Amino acid sequence: MLVPPVSHDARLIDELFRVVYVLSFIVFIIVEGLIIYAVIKFRRRRADEMPEQVHGNTAAEIGWTVVPALAVGVVFGFSVDTLNRMTARGSPTAPLAHVHSLNDTEARRRIEEAKQVDLVIEVVGRQWVWQYTYPDGKLTTNETLVVPAGKTIRLDLTTPDVIHAWWMPAFGPMIYVNPGEVSYVWFNVPPGEYIGQCNVFCGVAHAQMISKVRALPQDEYERWYQEQLAALSGPTATGDPQRGQDIFMNQNICWSCHSIEGTKAQGKVAPRTLTGFANYDTIAEVVPNTADNLRAWLHDPQAIKPGTTMPNLNLSAQDIEDLVAYLQTLK
């Protein structure tokens, strides 16, 4: 493989590839060699030459049936052996361990028990971004996944829209992420920066559905993680909640789509009520509910959740600050 393999499975794939590459190359040379030989040796030299009328040769024909059949058998054996030694796949005794229906709790339990892992990341592939959420749900990153190197990582992949495939060429196997199902990927890689992208055509911006993995030594990883958390909980709302409420209810049209108990806002467009919004874990069920994410959401909802029906309302920075302050009072 031209992308240097860094994981256990990628190295197995690489080995198998080398074996069949050599075998194929031999066949290739034989066939092309015979073509060239025939053209040089058996060109028509005289217009009236008449070659011997050979109709066939049973022994030879049995030969070139049996030998390739044996080769196929051998290569098949090699491949099954490789498959059995790969870690990222279900085996015949634990069928479908790598993909199963979202609510198949039994399969989920088997997955949990099958392999000891150090870190589990929830991955959502949506048109057209990969989003990685860390274990306690506080931190979500887009596009780039940062993991500790030399640790076993499991990705639990889902999609809310169409089929995607998660693939890092350097890690080997790719996996489809199907609607209504969870797919799993396991890997354990050395420190480095890796790049890959969605590998099932998923609509207009499929080419932009890039994914990067940055594997850091454990201590660096932990530092990175703490920094991210700190940035998140950073400066909370500094705006004026009173003014925010006024924008929500009077100056702007938020109220027409949203509902908040005991106010004039009784809109039915947004799927969930904003009553108690401050206690929600997420904004629009995609990113953690933090002040910064809320700012980003109000600034441009499409950027956070492409395809959402919440429009961009072209709010000024001050309006956003005040709205954030107001929304955070909705306990």
Added chain:
Amino acid sequence: MASVSIPARTEYLRHGLVSWLATVDHKRIGIMYLASTFVFFLLSGLMALVIRLQLTAPGLQIVNQDLYNQLFTMHGTGMIFLFTIPCLVGFANYFLPLQIGARDVAFPRLNALSLWLLIFAGVVMEGGFLLGILGLLPGGASNAAWTAYVPLSNKQFSPQIGMDIWLLGVVLLGISSTLGAVNFLVTAYTMRAQGMTIWRIPMFVWAMIVTAAMVLIATPVLTAALAMLIADRNFATQFFNTANARLWQHMFWFYSHPAVYIMILPAMGIVSEILPVFARKPLFGLKAVVVSTILIGVLGFTTWVHHMFVSGVDPIVERFFMLTTMIIAVPTGVKMFNWLFTMLGGSLNLKTPLLMCLGFLSTFVIGGLTGVIQALIPLDMQLHNTYWVVAHFHYVLFGGSVFGIFAGFYYWLPKITGRLLDDKLGKLHFALMWVGFNLTFFPMHFLGLMGMPRRIATYTADRGWELGNLIATIGAFMVAVSVLIFMVNFVRSLRHGARAGNDPWEGNTLEWTVTSPPPEHNFDTLPTVESERPARDLRLAASNPTVPAH
């Protein structure tokens, strides 16, 4: 006996437009098949050039992403459904009756219906595409790839009418090719000349028999899937709702993998016709070639899940389909060696038809080998949906089918037009096409191994994919020039080409016993066949009545 060329007898070709529209003559229908599918080839080829231009260098925006997606969707659909499959049917229309010594196909009117359905579907699809890219259809043309996976192709994610137009077009094509298949099977079964026993059936006819049987079994499944998707999109049925997304993949590939053999077997048939003629030797191991054709037809139905190895199938099922896919290499290899040994020890007449066959052999073997490599599940997990796959299937479809089709053109056009194509121009065409083809598609193997996914409208400069893509684009334009040369050659031949006579190549099969073009009713007296090379028998008997023919 060979008939004498009387101009008046080919007068039927010169009648006006109305007679062409109304004709049920298999030869004229065959000509219209070949002509219309060639136009579709050119259209899909132009789309390929735009695709290649866009990918020449990182970050190019010659077309926007949505347009790019529409382009490769129609490129693939057009090449498969509007060119390769029906073009080979066009050859069969013209030559299958002639080769078996029949006056027409069994159901001439059904035959005309197949043709007009094809043309209508082609106009609907290309028209929808054109309106779409011109911005006259809201949402544009179909842009969900030729595989149209759900849920991407359902109403929610592809709301545009262009998607329905595309689906409808493919349905019509399915009906057209099913009708054609019935016709060929019945014709080959019931209308063979006296003496044409099972082992004397020409190889191209054998290929069409197996192909037609495959079409009959496979196409209804695709048509059903398309109809279900149309219903999902327009009548709120739930055949392919999220819980059933994989059902579409099964139904689609149950047709579309056999479709690969539907495209390659007739081309293999053409090669099996041409090699013995141009080597002046019988086909080596004729029975083995026939049996392997049938085996490929049967095994072709046992491999479709290899397209789904990474979409989540049961491990046991996967291993089964890995094995069956690999086994197909065995009958394919048998054919390869039989062809090679037909040439070895022969007297090779290195004219363009033979060169095109050599093009087939030398490139198809690469497609065959990369196919086996991909069939191995561990390798497929790394190669699936990458440019490696694009390289692989172009080596099979272009390196195989298209070289076979051009071999057929150089071999049989003289029979159709009565004029030979120029051999020098033909060789130039071959050389440019062979080199251009390999420049285009060989680097794609490496791009795939470097992790370049297929169906991406652009890429960034940090991935190391520049050189391969640049070479591929240069190669694509060489192919385009070579096709232009072919067209010039063809048009010139109509006026200036040397007269073909009945039999310019010392052919083996019955079409070479009649005039070029053949008379309207094909044969004055229905021929009797005494070996698998009846035309040769007649030729030898005429030149030396005392020597036994075979």
